[in-house]
Amino acid sequence: MNRALQAGCAALIATLAAAPVLAQTPYPTKPVRILTGSPPGAPSDMVARILAQQLGDKLKQSFVVENRPGANNGLAASQAARADADGYTLLVTPDTVVTVNPLLYKKMEFDPRADLVPVARVASFNQMLVCNSALKIANVAQLVTRSREKTLTYASGGLGSPGHLAAAMFLSGAGITMDHIPYKGPSPALSDVMGGQVDCGFLTTPTVLPNIQAGRLTALAVSSSKPSPMAPNVPTLTQVGLPDIDASFSQYLMTPKGTPDAIVSMLQNSVREALADPAVRERLQALDLTPVEENAAASRTRLTQDTTKWSAVVKRLNIQPE
Template sequence: MGISTKTIRSAGAIGLLALATLSPCAALAQAWPAGPVRLFVGSPPGAPSDITARLFADQLGKLVKQPVVVDNRPGAGNNLAAMAAAKAEPDGATLVLSPDTVLTVNPHIYKNRDFDPKTDLVNVSIIGSFSQMLVCHPSVGVKTVGELVAKSKTERIMYGSGGPGVPGHLATEMFLDAAKTRMEHIPYRGPAPATQAVLAGEVQCGFLATPTVLPHVRAGKLAALAVSSATPSPLAPEVPTLAQALQQPGLDVSFRLVLQAPKATPPAVIAELAKRAQEVMKLPDVRAKLQNSDVTALGTTSAQAQATLNQEMVRWEPVVKRLGLTAD
């Protein structure tokens, strides 16, 4: 029996109706990205998080067949990059990659802001975690955490960081609290000048990015005492963790790199972004290259990212309050 013209027309009408009733969110997800994507980063070019962002952007661009352009906006503890993304159109064409301190610490110390990273941005995925390395100038004369703790109890020791509330500052304060000792904090305008200050002996010590300071450790210009993560750094497995050095199992002062989008970005686009982020972070080449930057590749769903960051907010709030941090 043949198919009538009326039947064909009816089938076509049903198909058109199905397309017309496709949910706007699903249609947006299918269309994303419609053009180039901008990825804001709050660190200067060449910094470990910038290297991570560029590797991620390159691989994401290959997956979605659109250019993903990194836009560096350093300053204010990564707030400038986060704010630029928060004020962008919520269409999935603008993202930001930040350390989790933007959410866990900055809202407590940057009071004069016209945006809130906890409500004006959506957490898409945690793409990786990283730690810091405790280094001291050779003139301090210490080679272990125990020696530094003992010296800090009898002498004035200054440590440098990239500013109030940055990972290096927080890692040092967690260390000092665990060791029941004190050192004087000297904040700088970013991790690069803080590193130079330790190298010059302007300050004695600092928790700084492992890939940045390790060449100076190898050259004998700095002494490496510990890493802040729960496990040794693959770049320097001979350097003990803080937990090992202080004999405090469970002590882990690591941080996360969070991919975020403007708050009104459609949920379907967020889900698609998270899916793509997970795909990128599973690539063996990406994981290997990130390891060379002392970053552990992760890749989570949006819900997993939010749950983890909620825990980190609870963890860091009392530390920030105890220190009375302020940056305004």
Template sequence: MKNLPSPFRWLSLIAMLWAMPHLAIAQNWPTKPVRLVASFPPGTPGDVIARLIQPALQTVWSQPVIVENKPGAGGNLAAGEVAQSKDEHTLLVGPDTVLTINPHLYKRLGFDLRTSLKPVTYFASFNQVLVCNPATEIVSLQKFSQLPASRTYASGGAGTPSHMTMEMLQSTLGTKLTHVPYRGPGPAALDIMGGNVDCGFIVASVVLPHIQSGRLRAIAVSGKERSALLPAVPTVAESGHPGFDATFFETLMAPAGLPAPVVERIQRDVRTALQTTAIRSRLAEMDLRVEANSSQDALSRSREDFAKWGTIAQKTKLQLD
């Protein structure tokens, strides 16, 4: 700094003075237990990820990390609690749909999801798998496209990834089946297996064992790439619909007012926890791909997907309140 011209020395000094309190904020956080509020039931991908990284975060933060499940309203119950919290120790765990889909479907929440919450990081990406009861005639996407409106499909709930993926597919195919929403992907998969519903897009981690056992028939994968655990199952894009991509992300979100240095620290600590071999292996078993991206990258992708899902919501005239 001694060799810099005088104006630059002052600028450098100002920058250092500005950074010091912000660094102190991040270093001193957390000062009490941290709550991770999961927006979907136990056993769903976000909940599993939160519990897998919980021990590592407790160690690095020297505070208890408590995972609480608060499912309902497509993730809005948990999102509302976190978004309206003044506590810098309450974070939200759930699919990116809270920021990319829900704002299009829920207009009367009393708060703005996109301005009240911000993504800290994407934990991992995941796909939906179109599965059908093996007793049906649905053996391909072409057969699916021929189903009449009287046939049914299950989802993990209105506005959830499974519902919106099917709406995207139906918009692409020009079909319209009868929607049967459930409280989570597990119950939806059970009723497909039981023959009460014909088919549905269900998160891969939930249906993998049932596909392997033959209790469900896998027709197509929603994302851009095939699943490493279902290599014989084509993507929707490969099945004659280029450009189709319904990739989702389990996400860590925070109240919009959480200071940037704290957000950056949380993101770094979560990324470190997700890089451990044991956790990566466990997530791979669930067909979850680790992302651990920066908050800025997560925000950028969420804006792109917000626009994409807005088009689907508008085409299908979906509104849930």
């Protein structure tokens, strides 16, 4: 055998010998960050912390939640998109980062539809329409009547946030107008509705429910076509006579584009196992989050469909950057 052939054979043998080692490279070997664009206690944060515990238990490594609120969840998404695509930076975010933000923020530092890859759709959630109790508005019919008598205001967690979108769809369907007061997150929005600086708002059920129970807020409806797991007695918009409105949203686990398929698959399988656990499902439902088991491929399809849906809504309702 000549030297050239011997060298070629040696190289091939070395490559084949190394292949299993590369394929079996362990993950994770160090702590993993899970970024979320919500402050502590918001839906994304809740999902992130549940996943951090579950993924840590299953993959035998620390998963640490880091809150990066700002830009309607866009700050955390931007940092995740620019991170190394090695599986050590993950993102838990509502779908609006991908489906709506690009429509309303013209100068984004990244393209969420190209730079982020879904691992799994984890849960769906809705918004609850509440008003300050001092207004003495007991139901949607009374809100419609009052809004035609005087100009009312509504708060949201920001331009293009789930609360803003749900309110815009509701107002269009009900044929009324209210002045939008956007805030930098749901917490200050809730504070001003409770304080009476703003009349009403579409906000997440876990944040408003204690104030409803305390009598500071009145619950009028939930934004999805299905009742809230936490407040099943609050009517849906369909039940109050607006059958064509379903403003529900989703929470996703995502990675930077280019993350190895093997890592995405490992994370996807771990999420699926976690969501199959009755205790995990019960924890999510107790936070008004409906568990969803959708893999990466199904999640990509869902995001594409919801992008089409919300693009039409933003255009039809003429929602403009503010």
